[in-house]
Amino acid sequence: MxxxxxxxxxxxxxxxxxxxxxxxxxxxxxxxxxxxxxxAEAQAQSPRGETKITKNICAQCPARCGIDVYTTNGRVHAIYGDTGNPIANGKLCPKGHLGTYFLYDPDRFKGPMKRTNPRKGRNEDPGFVPISWDEALDTIAGRLNRLREAGESHRFAHFYGRGWGASDAGLYGDFGRLYGTPNSAIGHASMCAEGSKRAKQATDGNNSYNAYDYRNVNYILNFGASFLEAFRPYNYLMQMWGHMRSKSPQTRITTVDVRMNPTMAASDRALYIKPATDGAMALAIAHVILTEGLWEREFVGDFVDPEMRFRTGQTIPAGSFAEKWVHGLTEWWNEELKDRTPEWAESVTSISARDIVRTAREFGTTRPAIAIMERGPTAHTNGTYAGMAIHALNALVGSLWAEGGMFYQMGPSYGGLPVNAADYMDDWARNGAWKSQPRIDKAGTAEWPMSGTMMQEAGPNHLKGDPYKLDTAMFFYTNPIWSAPNPQVWEEALKDVFVIDTSPFPGETAMYADIVVPDHTYLERLQDSPTYPFEGWPMAALRVPAVDPVYDTKHFGDTLIEIGKRIKGPMGEYYKAIDSVENVLRHRAKGFETDPGDNGVNSFESWKEKGVWYKKRYLWQQRRGEFYEWDGRGYNVRMSPDEVKAKLIKTPTGKFEFKSGFLEKHADYIERTLGVPAARAGLVQWVEARHTGQGDLYFVSPKTPLHAEGRGGNIPHAIANQQPIVGGRKTVYLEIHPDTARARGIRNGDKVRIKSNLGSIEAYCRYMPAHRPDTLVLPMEHGHWAQGRWAKGRLPGHSGDITENVSDPISGLACYYTGKVTVERA
Incomplete structure (x- = not known):
């Protein structure tokens, strides 16, 4: 006391x-x-000001989640998921809240600029000086006018990464046709996930990503899709994971990958596969499904003689199997599948035959079931064939266009533009010599006949002058000097190209720019965004500016329109009639007047108010081997085979093709590039991958949940949480199996050197006993020499610097995961 x-x-x-x-x-x-x-008497806080909520779309990844942006006193201070948006449902992923870092990034370009230093390189200061928008636009248009007058308009190219909709990348087509260039535009899909699209085009005729009915699926066989890291749409998939794992019956999930990741850790079964051998496992699963009679007969068909069976190593007679919605099953079995046993696959994949059989039986007996994939299996020289083998499993179990299955995305009911580009074409646009010129990337030529785009080839082709030299190139939402494989070639290639960069941020490609015309960030844009494949039914969201532009920037679509207005002749008149992005979107929204959304959106103003238009009804369904169309009350209108071919299965036969007519048209090319005999080129089959490099370890560079559309390297909060499994706050670690490291004298945390034929990069390593011992994992994020104060000069070195520029001959997808490297202590 x-x-x-x-x-x-x-x-x-x-x-x-x-x-x-x-x-x-x-x-x-x-x-x-x-x-x-x-x-003293308590005093209330002074009012902060009126808080305004605007509808927008997150741009941290391709998911296109609707967001509510909170602005008070003219400053954005919070971002939440929009409860009225069917993808977001009021939720966001970890990186969705980082939009304010984009908006208020101190390293943003503040306005248009021109280069004063003629030398270009990593260590060259561009010497940018501010200029007016009129000077910037006049300079660009003057250069394009001179090229056109000289008959060299084909030497101008547009390059783009993330195209959002009618108000940006959607403007490219008319620009190219009116100006006269085959290079408007060259997209980045060949450096993204083109392999899965081409595999589907080859088998079911749709060059697209799938939409999925996750609400009703009961089994997912996942080949390399980072469902809980970077698969699209990521935020929605996390929501669906919770639904699938809590519904009755619970969705069972088997994940096949080369490394431990959040998806694998949360799955029922994790199977570690040797890189580039996913196709072999899929073929063995198909073998089990057929030999054990587990296929969906109402979709696939059945033997004419009910006593017949598929037996390992034995052929079946021609005409003995009555195919329904598939084509080439007999040939597929006889020429390929009869010998692709689980034991054979074990010798190729390193996955035990027992696990392959168990997975096949589960997949074949659980309805509905789907097999999904992404870049892991397809980013190899055998990628399209691997994707075809995986997708063939969906046909065998009848999951195409079925409840709980997979299908393709419908587009929105957009209205037309205010004018028609065909009415503004002069003689050069109609019949100019530019029409005989190939694209600079050679997509669609004899060199890459099945590829729709080959951005990674454009830089090297220019450097060689084959098929010609570019004069001027404009970049939107892409940074190939960093993101392309072997980007060092692009550094050399763009030294003699007049570069126009539109990024708001100082990325590597921007450091080579002669003119910078910076875009708004997504929180400042008026911009449409039809959904990526989602649940199939049509949806189009809208970005509404949350604040006036912070700096002297301009929407890329308006920049393109303003350049178009300055092109001589009818093209200029066309863009004067187009007027602006807002005018484009007002005309697109007229389509909603006659087809209102389920949420009442029927005009441009109501679209702005609610942020999204959608119609929650997919128009087609396959049920018990028959296809039906929605009649307003139900799936009651039975479709004819011709209707199915026209609208759904768009192959030459109108059926799912185990022997692809699309590939057969290019059989000689496939034989020349892949060594597959021309007579077998169309079959879904095993083709061994060709790995680059002379190393003894596979090298993969996945994306993490906080990879923010290439901008995560300059966001402090993203950097600090980039790799939570192995820790770290300042770097991205090389993940290495302890046995692999110890055999090379490498301790946990050591600085290491990773080598390929192209050179070497350095990184700090962390032991990861849950990975394959023969595989190194380095998430693609750091290694920038530009981009901003937090990104520049941060270890590890850039994975692309040691990734050779090799692509799948069929899809054209860059083989980011097919390199082999060595590792040693630095």
Missing amino acids: KVLQTLMTRRRFLKGSAVAGASGAAAGGLGGLTGLAPV
Whole structure:
């Protein structure tokens, strides 16, 4: 008691009693204390100002989640998922809240600029000086006009990465046709996920990504799709994972990959596969499904003689199997599948035959089931064939266009543009010599006949002058000097090209720019975005500017339109009639007047108010081997085979093709590039991959959940949480199996050197015992020499610097995962 009396002085007592007394008085004077000093009257905080909520679309990944952007006193301070957007459902992924970092990034370009240093290179200061928008646009248009007048308009190219909709990349086609260039535009799909699209084109005739009915699926066989890291649409998939794993019956999930990741860790079965051998496993699963009679007969068909069976190593007679919605099954079995046993696949994939059989039986007996894939299996020289083998499993179990299955995305009910480009074509646009010129990337030529785009080839082709030299190139949402494989070639290639960069940020390609015309960030744009493949039914969201532009920037679509207005002749008149991005979107929204959305959106203004238009009804369904169309009340209109071919299965036969007519048209090319005999080129089959490099370890560079559309390297919060499994706050670690490291004298945390034929990069390593011992994992994020103060000069070195520029001959997809390297202590 004396101790307390010593500590509590009279001053402290009175001070504490004053507070207590005030509290007692507020409570009605309980306690009867009197004579205590009153507390000053509480003051309310001054009003912060009116808070405004605008509808927008997140741009941190391709998912296109709707967001509510909170702005007070003209400043964005919060971003949440839009409850009225069917992808977001009021939720966001970890990187969705980082939009303010994009908007208020101190390294953003502040306005249009021109280069004053004629030399270009990593260590060259561009010497950018500010210019007016009129000077920038006049300079660009003047250069394009001179090229056109000289008959060299084909030497101008547009390059783009993430195209969002009618108000940006959607403007490219008319620009190219009116100006006269085959290079408007060259997209980045060949450096993204083109392999899965081409595999589907070869088998079911749709050059697209799938949409999925995750709500009703009961089994997912996942080949390399980072469902809980970077598969699209990521935010929605996390929501669906919770639904699938809690519904009854619970969705069972088997994941096949080369490394441990969040998806694998959360799956029911994790199978570690040797890189580039996914196709072999898929063929073995198909073998089991057929030999054990597990296929969906109502979709696939059946033997004419019910006593017949598929037996390992034995052929079946021609005409003995009556195919329904598939083509070439007999040939597929006889010429390829009869010998692709689980035991054979074990010798190729390193996955035990027992696990392959168990997976096949589960997949073949659980309905509905789907097999999904992404870049892991397809980013190899055998990628299209691997994708075809995986997709063939969906046909065998009848999951195409079925409840709980997979299908393709419908587009929105957009109205037309205010004018028709065909009415503004002059003689050069109609019949100019540019029409005989190939694209600079040679997509669609004899060199890459089945590829729709080959951006990674454009830089090297220019450098060689084959098929010609570019004069001028404009870049939107892409940074090939960093993102292309072997980007060092692009550094050399763009030294003699007049480069126009539109990024808001100082990326590597921007450092080579002669003119910078910076785009708004996504929180400042008015921009449409039809959904990526989602649930199939049509949807189009809208970005509404949350604030006026922070700096002197311009929407890329308006920049393109303003350049178009300055081109001589009818083209200029066309763009004057187009007028602006807002005018484009107002005309597109006219389509909603006659086809209102389920949420009441029927005009441009209501689209802005609600941020999204959608119609929650997919128009087609396959049920028990028959196809039906929606009639307004149900799937009641039975479709004819011709209707199915025209609208759904768009192959030459109108059926799912185990022997692809698309590939057969290019059989000689396939034989020349892949060594597949021309007579077998169309079959879904095993083709061994050709690995680059002379190393002894496979090298993969996946994306992490916080990879923010190439911008995560300059966002401090993203950097700090980029790789939570192995820790780290300043770098991205090379993940290496402990046995692999110890055999090379490498300790956990050591600085290491990774080598390929192209050179070497350095990184710090972390032991990861859950990976394959023969595979190194380095997430693609750091290694920038530009981009901003947080990104520049940060280890590890860039994975692309040691990735050779090799592509799948069929899809044209860059083989990012097919390199082999060595590793040693640095």
